[in-house]
Amino acid sequence: MKHIINADPLGKIALQGYDPVAFHSIGKAVKGNPYIAAEYGGYKYLFASEDNKAIFAKDAKKYVPAYGGYCAFGVSLGVFFPVEIETWEIIDGRLVLQYNLEIKHKFEENKEENLRKANENWAKIEEGQ
Structure with a gap:
């Protein structure tokens, strides 16, 4: 299976740097912190908090767009x-x-x-x- 992601070609940052968990948990688009990041499928996802990063780590497939x-x-x-x-x-x-x-x-x-x-x-x- 290929991972085809709409991401920044240089930094491989997905979702324009927005926190993928925040859309689900608080119903808002929230910019992630570049110092709180996780990799999935060869791409980097940024998070607004360490808690959101931990939630993502448990079930990334649920949160990737x-x-x-x-x-x-x-x-x-x-x-x-x-x-x-x-x-x-x-x-x-x-x-x-x-x-x-x-x-x-x-x-x-x-x-x-x-x-x-x-x-x-x-x-x-x-x-x-």
Whole structure:
């Protein structure tokens, strides 16, 4: 399985430096501290606290963003788009991001079908097909 992550190409920092646990635990986008970091899948995730880092370490798969942190609508179309953090939402326990708020609304118009397509495409991408 490939790890394809929307990350800073130089520092390999995922999620634009935001704390992946905070989205789930406090329902907010919180910048992580570069001194509180963990690696997963060859990429670095930053955290606002040592507690969040410990939570992540116990079950990283739960907290890493869906579709490698790329735009879910883009993945449903088979392409990679960057994301704006303010588009985040938790869907079925997963952090999902979109290109921008307009695309997020478009995704919501047919959410179930778009999620189905994104999941199918992502599975193929991870398998390397």
